[in-house]
């Protein structure tokens with residue numbers, strides 16, 4: 750399948766799907782979801798921003814489950830693994846053309862996860878020390894998110910892969926990051942409830958805009 754310009758209809762259907770996924774999540778029971786229920790409107794506003802974009806760049810085949818764990822550092826550079834896509838989706842959805850920023854969002858989110866996982870898995874819960882370590886972790890994640898994003902934009906240059914304006918590009922990235930964090934909340938509630946605070950923190954923070 751060849752790359753296609755992202756149409757207004759495509760942007761609208763992404764916003765619809767993202768909002769539907771959020772509402773499916775919020776339809777479930779659980780006190781952990783209460784703070785997210787309260788800021789639903791802000792998250793939805795991030796999805797709705799797609800509807801007003803002047804353009805969305807190109808839609809291409811995407812990895813679909815791109816994160817740090819899917820990249821191996823080898824002697825000759827980075828190798829990307831595991832192209833089976835997002836496990837929860839059906840095959841047609843995994844094959845559908847989508848925004849390259851969907852994968853970029855996955856990688857950006859996983860930088861947050863890397864910092865938080867180091868704390869969750871490797872440290873004793875000493876509250877005072879934990880707070881200082883959390884700040885360091887946040888600073889590490891933020892610095893790496895910025896570096897990755899800057900390098901990505903520099904590499905793309907003025908190729909039509911991305912929307913024509915920096916503002917639209919950021920709005921597109923933000924929508925996919927919010928969507929990924931919504932997915933993560935559902936995943937954590939199902940698999941590791943202790944970790945649900947991690948994506949929630951990002952969403953309650955307004956997606957770190």
Ligand SMILES: Nc1ncnc2c1ncn2[C@@H]1O[C@H](COP(=O)(O)OP(=O)(O)O)[C@@H](O)[C@H]1O
Pocket residue numbers: 818819820821830831
């Ligand atoms: N060729 C390889 N050499 C070294 N490690 C690998 C290789 N392929 C996979 N791995 C390791 O196995 C992990 C799981 O592989 P992956 O293809 O991502 O499968 P899945 O995530 O579906 O279980 C990777 O994150 C990586 O650490």
Ligand SMILES: [Mg+2]
Pocket residue numbers: 818819830831
């Ligand atoms: Mg994998």
